[in-house]
Amino acid sequence: MADVRVTYDNTANAAYIYLTQPQVCVRAAYMYACDPVDVDGMINLDFDEQGRLIGIEVLAASSKLPEYLLRRAEQLDVEGA
Incomplete structure (x- = not known):
């Protein structure tokens, strides 16, 4: 299974699942x-x-x-960050 980057902001209760290669920066067109x-x-x-x-x-x-x-996701709202 491919690695997929997931970020999570507990304060906002929002997650983002990236479906692109980690080293490639792709902008959303829509x-x-x-x-x-x-x-x-x-x-x-x-x-x-x-x-x-x-x-x-x-x-x-x-x-x-x-x-x-969500536990394994990259946490975006870590205190002191």
């Missing part, structure tokens, strides 16, 4: 907001200029993603 009613929350999909999915933002992440994933 974002698609999933219907919050259909997914019972807010999930945004980021796409590059070629229409490839490059990342997933998950708000209210603690209710949408497995706990082990």
Whole structure:
């Protein structure tokens, strides 16, 4: 299985799942907001200029993603950072 970078901000309860190579910086060309009613929350999909999915933002992440994933994610809201 490929390594996937995941960041998590506990204060905002928001996670981001990067679907690009770690050493490559890709900018999102457009974002698609999933219907919050259909997914019972807010999930945004980021796409590059070629229409490839490059990342997933998950708000209210603690209710949408497995706990082990959030524990292993790169923590963005570490005190003193």
